[in-house]
Amino acid sequence: MRARASVFGLAMCVATSEVAALASDGYETVVIAPPAKAAGETGLSTAELRQIPGAQGDAGKALENLPGVARPGLAGGELVVWGAAPNETRVVVDGIEIPALYHLGGLRSVVHSGFLRTLTLVPGGYGPEYGRGLGGLIQMASRGPPVEPYQGEVNADVLDASFAAGVAMGNGGGVLAAGRVGYLDSMLNGALSSETRRLFPLARYRDFQGKVVVPLRDNERVELIFLTSFDASSIAGNTATPSSYAEQDRNQSFSRLGVRYVRAFPDGSAASLVPFVGWDHTRRQEIAAQGRADESVTSNVLGLRGEYGAALSPRLTLVVGFDGLVQLANVQRSGSPTLPPREGDIVAFGQPISGKASADTWSAAVANLAPYTTLEITRGHWRLLPSLRLDGVVLSPNRSAPENGVTPRAGASRLSWSPSPRLSVAHQTRSWLRENLAVGLYQQAPSPADLGAVFGAPTLGVAHALHVVVGTDIDLGQHFTVQPTLFYRYMWNLVMRNPDASPALAHALVQDGAGRAYGAQILLRFSPHPALSGWLAYTLSRSERRHSFESSYRLLDQDQTHLLTFAANASRGGFVLGVRFRLATGMPRTPVIGSYLDATTGQFQPIFGPQNSIRLPVFYALDLRAEKHFRRRSVDIVPYLEILNLTNHANVEELAYDERFASRSNITGLPILAVVGLSVRF
Amino acid sequence: MRRADCLAFLLLAGCAPKMGNPASLITQERIIGVRAEPAEAAPGDLVQYSSLVVSPSGTVEAQDLSWSLCNLRKPVAENTPVSQACLTDDLAQSAQGASASIQTPSAACSNFGPLAPPSRSGTLRPSDPDATGGYYQPLRLDLGAEQAIFRERLSCGLAGASLAMSQEFRARYTANQNPTLASLSALADQTPVSLDALPASQRVRLVATWSPDSVESYPVFDSVSQTIADHREALWLSWFATAGSFDDSLTGGGEGDTATEGTWQSPAEAEIVLLWLVLHDSRGGADFASYTLTVVP
Numbered sequence: 001m002r003a004r005a006s007v008f009g010l011a012m013c014v015a016t017s018e019v020a021a022l023a024s025d026g027y028e029t030v031v032i033a034p035p036a037k038a039a040g041e042t043g044l045s046t047a048e049l050r051q052i053p054g055a056q057g058d059a060g061k062a063l064e065n066l067p068g069v070a071r072p073g074l075a076g077g078e079l080v081v082w083g084a085a086p087n088e089t090r091v092v093v094d095g096i097e098i099p100a101l102y103h104l105g106g107l108r109s110v111v112h113s114g115f116l117r118t119l120t121l122v123p124g125g126y127g128p129e130y131g132r133g134l135g136g137l138i139q140m141a142s143r144g145p146p147v148e149p150y151q152g153e154v155n156a157d158v159l160d161a162s163f164a165a166g167v168a169m170g171n172g173g174g175v176l177a178a179g180r181v182g183y184l185d186s187m188l189n190g191a192l193s194s195e196t197r198r199l200f201p202l203a204r205y206r207d208f209q210g211k212v213v214v215p216l217r218d219n220e221r222v223e224l225i226f227l228t229s230f231d232a233s234s235i236a237g238n239t240a241t242p243s244s245y246a247e248q249d250r251n252q253s254f255s256r257l258g259v260r261y262v263r264a265f266p267d268g269s270a271a272s273l274v275p276f277v278g279w280d281h282t283r284r285q286e287i288a289a290q291g292r293a294d295e296s297v298t299s300n301v302l303g304l305r306g307e308y309g310a311a312l313s314p315r316l317t318l319v320v321g322f323d324g325l326v327q328l329a330n331v332q333r334s335g336s337p338t339l340p341p342r343e344g345d346i347v348a349f350g351q352p353i354s355g356k357a358s359a360d361t362w363s364a365a366v367a368n369l370a371p372y373t374t375l376e377i378t379r380g381h382w383r384l385l386p387s388l389r390l391d392g393v394v395l396s397p398n399r400s401a402p403e404n405g406v407t408p409r410a411g412a413s414r415l416s417w418s419p420s421p422r423l424s425v426a427h428q429t430r431s432w433l434r435e436n437l438a439v440g441l442y443q444q445a446p447s448p449a450d451l452g453a454v455f456g457a458p459t460l461g462v463a464h465a466l467h468v469v470v471g472t473d474i475d476l477g478q479h480f481t482v483q484p485t486l487f488y489r490y491m492w493n494l495v496m497r498n499p500d501a502s503p504a505l506a507h508a509l510v511q512d513g514a515g516r517a518y519g520a521q522i523l524l525r526f527s528p529h530p531a532l533s534g535w536l537a538y539t540l541s542r543s544e545r546r547h548s549f550e551s552s553y554r555l556l557d558q559d560q561t562h563l564l565t566f567a568a569n570a571s572r573g574g575f576v577l578g579v580r581f582r583l584a585t586g587m588p589r590t591p592v593i594g595s596y597l598d599a600t601t602g603q604f605q606p607i608f609g610p611q612n613s614i615r616l617p618v619f620y621a622l623d624l625r626a627e628k629h630f631r632r633r634s635v636d637i638v639p640y641l642e643i644l645n646l647t648n649h650a651n652v653e654e655l656a657y658d659e660r661f662a663s664r665s666n667i668t669g670l671p672i673l674a675v676v677g678l679s680v681r682f
Numbered sequence: 683m684r685r686a687d688c689l690a691f692l693l694l695a696g697c698a699p700k701m702g703n704p705a706s707l708i709t710q711e712r713i714i715g716v717r718a719e720p721a722e723a724a725p726g727d728l729v730q731y732s733s734l735v736v737s738p739s740g741t742v743e744a745q746d747l748s749w750s751l752c753n754l755r756k757p758v759a760e761n762t763p764v765s766q767a768c769l770t771d772d773l774a775q776s777a778q779g780a781s782a783s784i785q786t787p788s789a790a791c792s793n794f795g796p797l798a799p800p801s802r803s804g805t806l807r808p809s810d811p812d813a814t815g816g817y818y819q820p821l822r823l824d825l826g827a828e829q830a831i832f833r834e835r836l837s838c839g840l841a842g843a844s845l846a847m848s849q850e851f852r853a854r855y856t857a858n859q860n861p862t863l864a865s866l867s868a869l870a871d872q873t874p875v876s877l878d879a880l881p882a883s884q885r886v887r888l889v890a891t892w893s894p895d896s897v898e899s900y901p902v903f904d905s906v907s908q909t910i911a912d913h914r915e916a917l918w919l920s921w922f923a924t925a926g927s928f929d930d931s932l933t934g935g936g937e938g939d940t941a942t943e944g945t946w947q948s949p950a951e952a953e954i955v956l957l958w959l960v961l962h963d964s965r966g967g968a969d970f971a972s973y974t975l976t977v978v979p
Contacts (some may be wrong), residue, residue, distance in 0.1 A: 136752050292813065334906075337810060338761040347761050359906045403905050404842045440919050497759035498711040505798065508758045562766040596829040598763050599716040600818070600966050602920035602932050604705060605762050605831075658702030659931060 017567075020177035040082075040438035040485040042066050043120035048533070051569045052372030053580040053625035053642055056677060059119055060101055060109020064136065065567050067488075067521040067537035068123040070560045071584040071619060073653065080558040082123040082487055083517025083543025084135025085343045088444060091138045092130065094225055095274040095305045096258045097325060101138055103182070104203035104231040104252050107159055111227065112458030114153050114164025115209045117143045124487055125438025126371035126468035128389035128422050129307065129321055132445050134444045134491050136464035142225070145174025145213050150682075159184050160205070169181040171215040179208040185233070201434055203233040203250070213546065219264040225276075228255040258303070260503040263281050269310035276303045279285050280327075284340050286353060293335030293353060299450050302326040318378040323389075326367040329448030333499035334359035337508055344496055344545060345511075346590045348606045348661065349654050355601065360402065360454035367394040370420075383422040391443045392417050397451040398456040401506050411458075418443045418462055427467045431580040432475040432485030439468045446495055455505040457498075460511055465491040487541075491515040499547050515556070517543035526568075534568025555612040560620075561585040578625035586616025586652065606661040616655065621670070622646040641674060648672040706921045706931035708726040708956070711737040713747070713823055714922050715960035716832035720971045721967040722857040723819075724837040730934040731832070732781040734970045735825060736958055738924050741972055744825055748782060749777040750830075753793055757844050764820040764831050773822055785887065786834065790819045796841030797920040808841050814913070815840075815902045816858075835966040851910055854901045859894030861917055866959065866973055878976045884949045890919055890959055891941040892969070902966065914938040921958040923975070925949045952979050 012068075044066075049059035063079075070080035075580070078086040079101055091101045093111055102109050120139040130137050145168050154166030162180035169175065182205040187468045196620060207229040231252040243539035258276030265271075280302035285294045308323035336354040341347055374387035396413040403409075407528040422440030428436060450456040472486035494513030519541030528532035540562060544553035564583040569576060591614045596609035654667040703709060715734035723729045736743040752768035760766060776784045791797045795817040798806045811817055818833030835858055840848050868875050869887040880886055896917060901910045918934035921944045934942030949955065955975040962968055 045859040293827055308880045335813075336761075337758050341761075345759070345761060353763065355763055355812040359904060391937050402842055403908070497757075499757055499759050501755040501757050501765065502799050503758060503807045504801075504803070505807050507807065589950070594769070594829070596769055597713060599713065599823070599830045599832040599968075600763070602918070602960060602962050602964065607766060636772075659705040660702070663702035 015130040020575055039125055039438050039469040040068065040483075040487060040521070041120065041122045041126075043118055045118055048569070049119060051576055051578050051625065051627070052567050053578045053623035054566065054621075054644055056642065056675060057113060057155060057640070057679065058109055059113040059116060060111065060140075063101075063109075063119055063121060063578065064123050065565045065582070067485075067523045067539050067563070067565070068136070068541075069560055070563065070587075071582065072106050073558070073587055075101040078558060079103060079136075079138070080517070080556075080560075081121070081136030082489060083556055083559060084133075084489070085122075085556065085558070085662075087666055088133050088135030089138065090130060090133040090135075091255075093140045093227055094142050094223070094258070094260055095254050095272070096225060096227065096276045096278075097132070097303060098227060098256060099254050099280050100229070100252060103205040103207070103229065103252055104233055107184070108180065108182065108205065109201070110207050110229040110254075111140055111209055112164050112180055112207065112262060113143055113163055114162075115176060115178035115211070117141045118300065121550065123469075124489055124545075125422075125424070125440060126469040127385070127424065128370075128374055128387040128420065128440075129305075129323060131323060131364040131389055131391055131420065131442060132325065132368050134442050134463060142209070142211055145172065145176060145178060148314045151159070151681055153681040155677065155679040158187075158675055170215075172221065173213050173215045176211040177209065179206070181206045203231045205229070205231045216263075216289050221262055222258040223259060223262070225258045226256070229253060238485075243540070248287070249283065249285040251281060253282075254278060254280045256301075265310075267310070271308040271453070273304065274303070274305040275492075275519075277301065277440065279454070286335070286339065292357070293339040294333065295335075295340055295449065296332045296356065297329055298331075299327050299448065300421055301328075308531050315373050315378045317378075319376070321370075321373070322371050326364070326365065328365050329450060330361075330363045331449050331452060332361045333449075333452060337455055338497075339438070344547075344611075346608050346611055348590070348592050348608075349656055349667075352601070352603045353604060358454050360452050360563075362397055362399050362452045363528075364397040364448035364451040365394065366396075366448050366451075367444050368392070368445055369394075371377070381428040383426045383428075387422045387424075387440075389420040389422065390417060391420055391462070393443070393445045395445065395451065395461065397448075397453075399453050400458045402453045402653055414461070416462060418464070434473040436471045437469070439466075441466055450495055455508055457507045457509040457511075459506070460495055460509060461493065462610065463491065463493045463495060463511070465489055479526060479528045481523075481525045483525070484520065485522070488518040491517075494545065496545075496547050509618045512548040513545060514549060515543070515545040517541060517556070518551070531572055532568070532570045534566070537563070537565045539563040554610075555588040557588060557612065559588055559612075574629040574631070576625075576627045576629070578627075580623045581620070581621040582623075583618065588612035588615050589655055592657060592661050592664070604660045606657070617666075618651060619651045619669075620647075621651060634639045634682055638679040638681065640677050640679070642677075644673045644675065645670045646672060684826075704927060704931055706923060706928040707800050708736055708738055708922050708924050708958075711735065711742060711744075711763050711825070711828070713825055713828050714920065715742075715822075715970050716823065716830065716960060717860060717968040717970065718832070718834050719860065720857065721860045722835040722965070723786045723968070725786050725788045727786045727923065728832055729786055730781065730782055730783050730911055731777075731834075732822070733823065734958065734960065735780065736922065739955075740956055741958075744780045746780070746822040746825060747778065747780055749776050749779075749782040750774060750822045750824070751776045751784065751787060752822050753787060753789070754789075754820075755793055755799070758807070758810075763818075763833065768820050768822055768831065769829060776821075776942040784821070786836070787817055790836050791838035794819055795836050795838035797838065800826055811841070813902075814900065814915075816965055818966060833933070833966060840903050843903055844908070846915040847908060847910065851903055854910065854912075856898065856900065858900070858963070858967050859896075859898060861915075861961050861963045861969050862893040863959060863961050863969045863971045864891045864893050866890050866957075866971070877973060878909060880948050880975055880977050882948055882952060882977050882979055884948050886946045887905065888921070888944045888957075889941060890961075892917060892961055894940055896961075896963065896969075897938055897940060898963070898965075916964045918942065918962055919944070920962070921946070922958040922960070924956045925953060926955060927979075948977050951977075953977050 017234040026608040046059040049062035052062040055062035123136040146166040164178035187204040210226040212224040219226040256278040258277040309319035332354040372389035398411040425437040474482040496513035521539040542555035591609040592606040632635040650668040651667040655668040735742040750773035756765040823830040929945040957973040
């Protein structure tokens with residue numbers, strides 16, 4: 001498997017994963033601390049990730065412990081990678097792009113860990129086969145069919161119940177299915193006041209994944225993949241007092257249906273083709289006595305990803321491919337122009353929603369069609385991967401100006417081509433030492449929700465980023481690896497709210513923003529004994545944004561200077577004991593330096609100081625996880641206990657103000673807490 | 683936060699703290715209400731403004747109260763009812779005293795209304811209306827360190843409507859009138875009690891009513907569907923007292939309601955408590971009333 005993978009090179013993620021996936025990997029395969037592949041890239045097996053304390057067996061949740069990933073805030077679910085805003089990082093499952101990694105609230109990821117073989121985090125500098133994002137990349141690779149006739153697992157804990165099962169059908173073919181139903185919302189329904197639920201809306205969530213693998217000839221197969229997720233949270237029944245929401249509803253759903261064709265040829269070349277269709281829906285509705293805000297986005301998604309790689313000579317490999325995604329969105333929006341909030345908004349927790357109310361409906365097509373090619377050149381200890389991705393972006397909102405009486409609607413379509421050259425270089429200095437460099441340009445088209453004439457700007461174009469990543473892989477014997485990495489990301493043409501008091505018509509958003517994120521991280525991975533493995537990760541970073549080239553930088557809303565994570569697992573005699581320690585700088589907040597009475601409504605409003613000029617206190621927590629494996633015939637029964645925040649440290653998750661914004665206090669997070677769960681694997 | 687909430691919420695995100703004095707408790711001199719007459723004005727109209735300034739010793743005739751028109755537009759990016767600059771910038775004083783007569787600026791409808799401000803660089807974005815379709819001229823009140831903003835509703839017409847729709851809207855629209863508070867009554871343990879003899883250490887239900895004609899109907903233009911729909915005003919009440927505590931400092935808000943109820947925890951000992959009510963309607967109208975409550979052992 002490794003020999004084949006090497007044909008396609010260091011950074012050819014698709015080619016590598018496709019060929020690797022040709023081998024069946026039964027559920028018992030546990031890869032302990034595999035070596036990292038590219039600068040800053042961290043790939044882990046789901047088996048390893050699932051044993052990290054605090055994740056309740058969810059590999060996607062455990063991803064938050066990897067270097068470069070900021071700790072999410074109170075509401076959860078926001079993946080901030082190397083200082084990129086959450087909407088700038090892309091998530092793909094077997095090459096199929098999905099809109100979110102986590103369910104609403106961030107309690108769970110949207111793909112069951114039992115469905116997955118590996119998760120790979122590429123915080124920056126990834127190859128040309130992926131795009132449409134200025135930030136990082138999360139790649140999830142699904143399992144192959146089981147080796148045994150059938151395998152599966154059933155899990156239950158305080159959050160949800162789930163299953164994952166696979167049936168082998170011969171010749172490497174088979175069926176996989178997994179799903180999850182959350183019930184925490186039902187359990188706590190009625191026990192929580194609307195005030196409490198506003199702080200942390202509990203989502204009803206469920207997800208399902210299915211995969212049918214049909215082998216064709218040798219090293220050739222077709223897979224049918226289905227992914228779906230549904231989230232809804234609702235706070236209703238509250239009295240419509242002016243100082244509180246009468247109703248708050250959020251929905252987030254998506255479905256994807258794709259076919260993946262993979263073939264490895266006898267000459268070492270390989271091809272893959274992944275067409276997929278999908279449907280996305282998000283809705284956020286808030287109703288208060290002062291007004292309401294409602295945003296609904298429904299999109300049909302068409303995607304196609306194809307790739308062919310072949311060795312031209314022993315030292316030269318050519319990969320050509322295509323990555324396309326078309327999004328046809330219908331958007332309805334009404335209410336405050338500043339709701340839902342976006343990065344850079346200055347707002348105090350609990351601040352009354354603005355009474356301003358506009359309304360608009362529009363549709364927009366956003367298409368990204370990107371052919372790409374990579375040449376892998378191997379010479380001595382050097383490996384070079386120059387590549388070019390040509391991003392063609394079509395932006396077609398159906399209205400270029402707000403509705404105005406009987407004036408006919410007029411849309412606008414624009415096509416732009418942005419070349420995205422990228423280069424990855426690796427040098428094997430010693431058998432134990434390898435240096436990596438990745439540099440490249442990245443693009444991101446605006447969201448269809450930003451292309452409205454009232455709430456956004458139909459003229460928005462593509463935002464750009466430059467990634468520079470320099471790293472070293474050091475193998476300290478068989479059991480220790482050290483991976484120091486430096487990163488720098490510069491972004492321009494970022495979409496921001498228009499700061500002008502008198503903006504031009506249909507320019508509520510502008511594209512004058514710029515940003516930079518830079519820092520260093522070090523990852524020490526260890527497995528001194530087959531029964532002991534883990535890592536120590538530290539990231540030092542700073543992420544800043546500015547409204548225009550004339551304005552000064554301010555911190556990103558989710559910036560965290562220091563991120564320290566220690567995670568380790570030890571097993572003996574059926575016991576697995578895990579420990580995790582996390583320390584993170586608190587996120588920036590804008591201080592409230594005064595307040596005033598809005599005598600028209602009777603509510604108080606804050607007066608803000610400099611944007612993001614204070615921070616929440618430092619977060620730290622020690623978590624433990626213990627699980628015991630009981631083997632009964634062919635059934636593995638695994639009860640587990642997690643103790644979160646063992647030191648009972650009162651971590652501050654948010655700043656709260658009184659009604660008059662005259663005094664400030666802290667909303668604290670988890671106290672010491674025990675979580676139990678049970679997994680039955682067969 | 684209730685104990686059950688905390689126990690359940692421990693699982694997720696801990697508890698939110700209760701802190702500070704509630705907005706309803708008067709412990710110092712404060713501006714608590716402003717009323718304009720007329721409640722809705724066209725550019726150039728002279729408007730008579732009156733304030734309600736209170737202190738623990740009673741209603742204050744605030745001769746030092748400064749009134750300043752703020753003609754700064756609110757950026758779309760700001761999440762507040764008026765531009766932050768209206769609070770932080772030096773503004774020219776328009777009047778001083780407990781009440782003031784101020785002329786509505788002639789450019790009010792282009793500054794804060796549906797008419798886009800004049801520009802040489804293309805069409806500018808008009809101001810966004812509120813949920814009632816209203817546009818407002820901000821006015822800042824300063825009393826020492828105390829600041830308040832009042833927004834006078836403007837008669838400006840519609841944005842984004844056809845001529846026929848604008849004419850229909852004008853025919854159906856009636857300028858806002860200030861509401862009128864009618865009565866206040868009290869109940870303790872479901873039993874009516876006199877405001878002169880409220881029991882100490884009790885949860886007292888105070889019921890305020892306003893005149894039925896305070897709840898006006900008004901049309902709202904929907905720019906998306908290009909239709910006009912009639913709505914009834916919602917009214918809500920701000921409660922202020924020199925002692926005791928209210929569960930909510932604002933109550934009401936249901937469209938068409940003519941009464942609201944505030945739950946007040948009376949002080950533990952007998953005392954005279956001053957109570958002020960400020961009634962707001964959803965189109966910016968207001969009314970005030972003050973009461974003296976006698977708490978008995």
